[in-house]
Amino acid sequence: MTSFGERLRSRIDSRGPLCVGIDPSTALLRAWGLDDSPGGLEKFARSATEAVAGLAAAVKPQSAFFERFGSRGVAVLEAVVADARAAGALVVMDAKRGDIGSTTAAYAQAYLDPGSPLAADAVTVSPYLGFGSLQPMIDTALAHGAGLFVLARTSNPEAGEVQLATVPGGRTVAAAIMDHVAGLNRGAEPLGSFGVVLGATLDDPGYPVERLGGPILAPGVGAQGATFADAARLFAAARRDVLPSVSRAVLAEGPDPARLRAAVARLNDEARAHLSA
Ligand SMILES: O=c1ccn([C@@H]2O[C@H](COP(=O)(O)O)[C@@H](O)[C@H]2O)c(=O)[nH]1
Numbered sequence: 331m332t333s334f335g336e337r338l339r340s341r342i343d344s345r346g347p348l349c350v351g352i353d354p355s356t357a358l359l360r361a362w363g364l365d366d367s368p369g370g371l372e373k374f375a376r377s378a379t380e381a382v383a384g385l386a387a388a389v390k391p392q393s394a395f396f397e398r399f400g401s402r403g404v405a406v407l408e409a410v411v412a413d414a415r416a417a418g419a420l421v422v423m424d425a426k427r428g429d430i431g432s433t434t435a436a437y438a439q440a441y442l443d444p445g446s447p448l449a450a451d452a453v454t455v456s457p458y459l460g461f462g463s464l465q466p467m468i469d470t471a472l473a474h475g476a477g478l479f480v481l482a483r484t485s486n487p488e489a490g491e492v493q494l495a496t497v498p499g500g501r502t503v504a505a506a507i508m509d510h511v512a513g514l515n516r517g518a519e520p521l522g523s524f525g526v527v528l529g530a531t532l533d534d535p536g537y538p539v540e541r542l543g544g545p546i547l548a549p550g551v552g553a554q555g556a557t558f559a560d561a562a563r564l565f566a567a568a569r570r571d572v573l574p575s576v577s578r579a580v581l582a583e584g585p586d587p588a589r590l591r592a593a594v595a596r597l598n599d600e601a602r603a604h605l606s607a
Pocket residue numbers: 351353392424483484485486527528529549550551552553554575576577578579
């Protein structure tokens with residue numbers, strides 16, 4: 331069984347670092363000339379995935395945009411996961427889950443157990459019920475060669491109120507979370523399976539990122555105003571391990587698949603130029 335870290339290292343090296351977000355919002359469905367309905371969602375999400383998943387290292391479906399249509403939306407999400415994996419992309423499920431340990435175990439089954447129709451290569455998780463509450467996710471990821479991306483310093487401007495608060499001893503909450511993640515990755519080669527989410531929009535990651543030993547999922551490039559150059563500057567000491575995630579700036583090129591593919595190729599070249607060693 332290869333680990334998520336090994337698979338991600340190999341995909342980034344062969345395909346480039348870009349992760350494409352699949353975010354079927356009302357605005358994007360309308361921009362593609364589609365109804366904001368389960369049918370429109372299916373057309374949008376599956377054709378976007380078909381266009382990008384053969385080129386990008388990873389795709390990151392944003393679960394919320396599927397869940398808003400209930401069970402029909404979740405069925406489309408299942409199809410997107412299967413389509414993306416069949417095209418060779420890793421799937422990072424952006425669900426930002428976290429709860430008390432026993433409920434976290436159920437989330438782990440849903441997103442990381444290969445028996446689940448929603449099983450992905452990795453899932454985004456929230457440590458804000460305490461890092462220890464993520465233990466069932468960690469155990470399930472280790473059992474199945476999957477990965478986690480733990481929210482550390484997110485790209486939204488409001489996040490500092492919580493993430494920059496300090497814990498006893500004076501570290502920030504975010505730094506304490508990143509210390510936990512670094513501990514999980516210790517000794518893993520060529521890349522650990524436990525990643526963090528650090529926005530490309532930040533002024534400073536507030537942590538020596540070379541200690542992490544795992545991937546950095548970096549949203550914020552494009553619609554949120556950050557650039558690949560920002561990501562390269564912020565995460566210079568670990569730039570080969572950065573997975574910059576771009577959703578709207580790619581999807582706005584649709585629905586023409588050729589334009590979508592061209593956008594992925596252009597952004598991947600740009601990302602590679604800034605983030606490869
Ligand atoms: O800190 C975070 C964590 C997750 N996201 C998610 O990434 C995409 C960003 O979309 P863009 O269109 O590229 O701005 C979206 O799904 C967010 O929920 C984030 O932005 N920041």
